[in-house]
Amino acid sequence: HPDSVPLLEKLRQFEPISMRGMPPLVWDRAEDIQIYDKYGNRWLDWSSGVLVTNAGHAAPEISQAIVDQVHSGLLHSYVFGNEKRAALVECLAGVAPEGLKKVFLLTTGSEATECAIKLSRAHGIKVGGNKKIGIIGWERGFHGRTLGSQQAGGMAGQKSWIVNEDPAIMTAPFPDGFWQTDTSFDAFLAAVEARGMKPENVAGVIMESYQGVGPDFAPVEFVRQLAEWCRKHQIVLTFDEVQAGFGRTGKFWAFEHYGVTPDIICCGKGISSSLPLSAVIGRESIMDQFGPGSMTSTHTGNPVCCAAALASVQKIIREDLTGNAARLESTLLEGLRQIQKKHPDYIGYVSARGLVGGMQTMVKGKKEPNHDLAHNIIERCFHKGLLLFAPVGAWGQTVKIAPPLTIPLDALQDGLAVLAEATDEAIA
Numbered sequence: 001h002p003d004s005v006p007l008l009e010k011l012r013q014f015e016p017i018s019m020r021g022m023p024p025l026v027w028d029r030a031e032d033i034q035i036y037d038k039y040g041n042r043w044l045d046w047s048s049g050v051l052v053t054n055a056g057h058a059a060p061e062i063s064q065a066i067v068d069q070v071h072s073g074l075l076h077s078y079v080f081g082n083e084k085r086a087a088l089v090e091c092l093a094g095v096a097p098e099g100l101k102k103v104f105l106l107t108t109g110s111e112a113t114e115c116a117i118k119l120s121r122a123h124g125i126k127v128g129g130n131k132k133i134g135i136i137g138w139e140r141g142f143h144g145r146t147l148g149s150q151q152a153g154g155m156a157g158q159k160s161w162i163v164n165e166d167p168a169i170m171t172a173p174f175p176d177g178f179w180q181t182d183t184s185f186d187a188f189l190a191a192v193e194a195r196g197m198k199p200e201n202v203a204g205v206i207m208e209s210y211q212g213v214g215p216d217f218a219p220v221e222f223v224r225q226l227a228e229w230c231r232k233h234q235i236v237l238t239f240d241e242v243q244a245g246f247g248r249t250g251k252f253w254a255f256e257h258y259g260v261t262p263d264i265i266c267c268g269k270g271i272s273s274s275l276p277l278s279a280v281i282g283r284e285s286i287m288d289q290f291g292p293g294s295m296t297s298t299h300t301g302n303p304v305c306c307a308a309a310l311a312s313v314q315k316i317i318r319e320d321l322t323g324n325a326a327r328l329e330s331t332l333l334e335g336l337r338q339i340q341k342k343h344p345d346y347i348g349y350v351s352a353r354g355l356v357g358g359m360q361t362m363v364k365g366k367k368e369p370n371h372d373l374a375h376n377i378i379e380r381c382f383h384k385g386l387l388l389f390a391p392v393g394a395w396g397q398t399v400k401i402a403p404p405l406t407i408p409l410d411a412l413q414d415g416l417a418v419l420a421e422a423t424d425e426a427i428a
């Protein structure tokens with residue numbers, strides 16, 4: 001809308017270029033699956049903010065919990081206990097698998113993954129000495145933008161600022177079956193060996209439960225072998241559930257699709273319906289390595305964020321939003337498959353699990369990412385009232401879909417119709 005231009009211009013003036021991107025939207029309010037501006041426009045939100053509102057935008061009971069906490073006390077210091085923090089860590093330990101009973105609250109997803117890397121290394125050194133420090137992440141993986149999290153990530157194009165890369169951090173080929181066609185565990189072992197790493201020198205493996213750029217899941221058998229390999233060699237296995245957790249994929253934790261249990265879970269985003277909170281959940285022997293006062297963070301356990309997270313997780317459980325995501329998976333997947341069937345030369349593959357899906361756009365007839373096409377489709381959707389992320393993926397080729405888990409069937413179908421139409425027009 002023309003009236004939103006001055007504000008958008010101000011952001012362009014005072015924020016770094018890295019903050020620019022689509023869409024040119026100045027929101028006014030949000031309600032469940034809808035976002036509104038001041039000028040009478042409304043969008044169906046298929047981005048959940050940035051995957052932060054699994055429980056829907058501004059759910060009244062979550063907003064109320066936040067307001068109540070603001071009124072009952074804004075004091076924050078992790079040095080003192082508070083009710084909401086205690087309730088939240090108990091709740092998170094309760095929803096974690098057997099054996100993962102310690103919860104460390106942080107603020108961002110990057111901090112959580114950075115912390116997992118630190119805990120893995122400390123554990124490696126403890127059980128295997130000074131050489132057991134290796135960390136394995138994955139090509140095209142993403143764990144955040146801090147020094148450790150970004151090195152363990154696999155977005156090669158974003159690492160130019162990292163000089164003296166840590167030689168003990170490597171990224172292995174991620175077996176998605178499209179970009180990396182050899183999905184065998186032997187291929188993984190060969191890659192590790194080629195980097196000169198031996199299992200006895202590896203402290204930790206960190207893996208997104210699904211790679212956000214797809215969404216791409218690894219083969220179940222691959223992950224089972226990986227978990228067994230980690231167990232055998234005392235390697236800490238971390239699943240990064242920052243994006244995948246809290247019902248997104250039709251299971252509460254996405255790693256449940258593999259039938260394995262990690263040693264550490266990192267979570268964030270959808271945990272707290274827009275307030276900044278993340279968590280590291282892990283085994284006691286791993287979480288309790290640092291003494292009193294030596295693993296903390298200023299904002300850990302902020303009571304307002306804890307109140308938001310507690311109310312969000314309770315809503316996800318009470319309303320079985322995980323079940324809703326599971327039930328709608330086939331509709332989402334089928335809708336995307338129809339689009340691909342119509343445009344096989346331009347859509348390399350589509351994928352969906354629960355309520356996260358993606359379309360990989362290609363240069364006509366080639367296995368080459370097509371950022372321009374992804375951008376074009378997303379822009380057309382925006383003008384038709386469907387809000388999507390700016391293109392994601394290692395090459396910006398992915399049209400990604402992640403509505404709040406509260407979405408009903410008809411709104412999902414409506415959005416798919418818009419996406420199909422926008423894709424037709426963008427390719428025509």
Ligand code: PMP
Pocket residue numbers: 107108109110111113142143144145208212240241242243244268269
């Ligand atoms: N891990 C994953 C899987 C993510 O998707 C993200 C955020 N996109 C992060 C970590 C980093 O989280 P944050 O941006 O909160 O630091």
